[in-house]
Amino acid sequence: MGGRGHDVLRAARGWATGRSYREYGVGLGLAVLLVSGAFGGLEEQRVAAPPSVPTGREVAVEPFRVTVERVRAGTDLGVDSIPAPEGRYLLVSLRVGVGDVSTSVPWQTLRDLVRLEGAQGLVGPFHTEGDPVPARPEEVVPTHMVSSDDAEGLGDIAPGLQYPAVFLFQQVGSAALPEEVTVVLSRHTWRKSNNDQRLGWFDPEVAVRVTVPVTEFAPAPEPTP
Known part of the structure; x- marks a missing residue:
């Protein structure tokens, strides 16, 4: 990998080491929201089936x-x-x-x-x-x-x-x-x-x-x- 590649890696490591845990959490949360939104929302996909009951009830x-x-x-x-x-x-x-x-x-x-x-x-x-x-x-x-x-x-x-x-x-x-x-x-x-x-x-x-x-x-x- 050339010098430019090493510069990119160093920049990425520098950004990662300079982030707080809170910033990681916010980023992960946004990623989850984007993915779930693309599929209609995780909770919205879990539609409960209508209940079954016995005869006579x-x-x-x-x-x-x-x-x-x-x-x-x-x-x-x-x-x-x-x-x-x-x-x-x-x-x-x-x-x-x-x-x-x-x-x-x-x-x-x-x-x-x-x-x-x-x-x-x-x-x-x-x-x-x-x-x-x-x-x-x-x-x-x-x-x-x-x-x-x-x-x-x-x-x-x-x-x-x-x-x-x-x-x-x-x-x-x-x-x-x-x-x-x-x-x-x-x-x-x-x-x-x-x-x-x-x-x-x-x-x-x-x-x-x-x-x-x-x-x-x-x-x-x-x-x-």
Whole structure:
């Protein structure tokens, strides 16, 4: 190495030996901030996974309080108001009410409460045989939402009441019937609409997962005359 190289080394050693520990600490801290900022921040990358809870446990998922009970699969539901599926239904049974709110929650918000993971071949309400199957089954909305008491469709959810409900997801017959699925519950945020400034529940975000075995659905037997 030539004389110029030795001069550079001597200058670097002189700077290093003349620095205090505090200056080293500040420099190191700035380096860490620059690196973490380039990757979006270290802490921001550690997003906690939504918790998993067992069946039968009530959970608060704004604006609802929900208890997932079971998941069954069936084709003949024994109910005239629900048409036969293209393949089969996966029936998510749960109890749902609203939490600490004073007004009814619209059915559109209820529709965005539940999704399914772990089941391929799910299709939405307006799917007809031969149409493409959605590539992301975990985003498919339920085909029907009904009361388990009388199989009538669910509407807005009123405060102070608990509803025994069934969310029906349609699965094409060519898809494998899963042994278990994960029921995904999403919370909503109360805010003004970006379009018309009305207040409502928006921005569904995954809050809780419940993994449930899939059992066979059997219609209740007809009463003996």
